[in-house]
Amino acid sequence: MKFRFILSLIFHIMDLPEPLHDFLLVFLGSGLILGSLGVVLFTNPIFSAFSLGFVLVCISLFYILSNSHFVAASQLLIYVGAINVLIIFAVMFMNGSEYYQDFRPWTIGDGITLLVCTSIFVSLITTILDTSWHGIIWTTRPNQIIEQDLISTSQQIGIHLSTDFFLPFELISLILLVALIGAIVVARQ
Amino acid sequence: MFLLYEYDIFWAFLIISSFIPILAFLISGILAPINKGPEKLSSYESGIEPIGDAWLQFRIRYYIFALIFVVFDVETVFLYPWAMSFDVLGVSVFIEAFIFVLILIVGSVYAWRKGALEWS
Numbered sequence: 001m002k003f004r005f006i007l008s009l010i011f012h013i014m015d016l017p018e019p020l021h022d023f024l025l026v027f028l029g030s031g032l033i034l035g036s037l038g039v040v041l042f043t044n045p046i047f048s049a050f051s052l053g054f055v056l057v058c059i060s061l062f063y064i065l066s067n068s069h070f071v072a073a074s075q076l077l078i079y080v081g082a083i084n085v086l087i088i089f090a091v092m093f094m095n096g097s098e099y100y101q102d103f104r105p106w107t108i109g110d111g112i113t114l115l116v117c118t119s120i121f122v123s124l125i126t127t128i129l130d131t132s133w134h135g136i137i138w139t140t141r142p143n144q145i146i147e148q149d150l151i152s153t154s155q156q157i158g159i160h161l162s163t164d165f166f167l168p169f170e171l172i173s174l175i176l177l178v179a180l181i182g183a184i185v186v187a188r189q
Numbered sequence: 190m191f192l193l194y195e196y197d198i199f200w201a202f203l204i205i206s207s208f209i210p211i212l213a214f215l216i217s218g219i220l221a222p223i224n225k226g227p228e229k230l231s232s233y234e235s236g237i238e239p240i241g242d243a244w245l246q247f248r249i250r251y252y253i254f255a256l257i258f259v260v261f262d263v264e265t266v267f268l269y270p271w272a273m274s275f276d277v278l279g280v281s282v283f284i285e286a287f288i289f290v291l292i293l294i295v296g297s298v299y300a301w302r303k304g305a306l307e308w309s
Contacts, residue, residue: 082258093247155274173264
């Protein structure tokens with residue numbers, strides 16, 4: 001516990017006091033699980049789409065807890081502001097008669113999906129608990145201690161994006177152009 | 190205030206901006222008279238008699254607009270860190286960002302000419 005506290009002071013992982021951080025973690029985690037259950041289980045698709053918006057807001061608040069404010073803001077802007085709105089617009093095209101009406105019995109496909117998802121879940125939990133996160137954090141960030149206090153995170157992102165990752169930056173614009181033209185061509189048919 | 194000290198102004202703004210609509214609704218709820226006539230309960234259509242049905246068919250133009258917005262929103266998110274570090278970087282980075290925006294202006298002109306930006 002003390003080692004983690006000192007580590008968090010050096011690397012600015014948590015700025016909040018420890019019990020508050022744990023409480024917010026549990027609170028957001030339970031909100032996330034309830035929201036995702038709501039996405040799957042609601043019969044009205046508009047409720048389902050709004051629950052998805054709630055899940056994405058919870059993920060954004062997780063990023064604030066991990067002290068990456070730029071990622072949190074961009075998550076709110078893109079996921080909640082653009083992609084969730086797109087999903088709600090797509091849901092609006094459904095008529096009222098297409099809503100889930102009759103209760104379908106359990107099929108074989110449901111059983112296979114349950115098996116696959118449970119095995120993925122179990123393997124993820126065991127992998128997360130078995131890796132040593134402290135070792136990874138110590139070895140990947142020793143040379144960034146000095147510059148981290150003087151420049152804010154978004155400025156660091158901007159500097160790295162335009163000097164080290166300049167070519168991916170330009171290729172991203174090409175990818176966005178292709179996505180835009182493709183979307184317009186497909187939607188006009 | 191207590192947590193995340195550099196966001197003091199943000200917390201104050203958030204609290205005040207959540208408080209003002211609540212205050213507005215409370216005051217108008219207390220001060221406004223309540224008379225329910227048949228004209229009061231009909232839908233509002235800029236002062237004229239309501240024409241047609243209130244529920245409209247959702248048109249595909251709205252969806253195409255939101256789709257174009259997603260692409261340009263992602264572009265804007267990439268411009269934010271460049272803007273934050275603009276004063277410490279040189280002219281070459283300015284040219285790079287100019288090329289980035291130029292390629293996406295080509296896409297915007299394509300959307301414009303194909304009529305995807307028409308609202309009606």
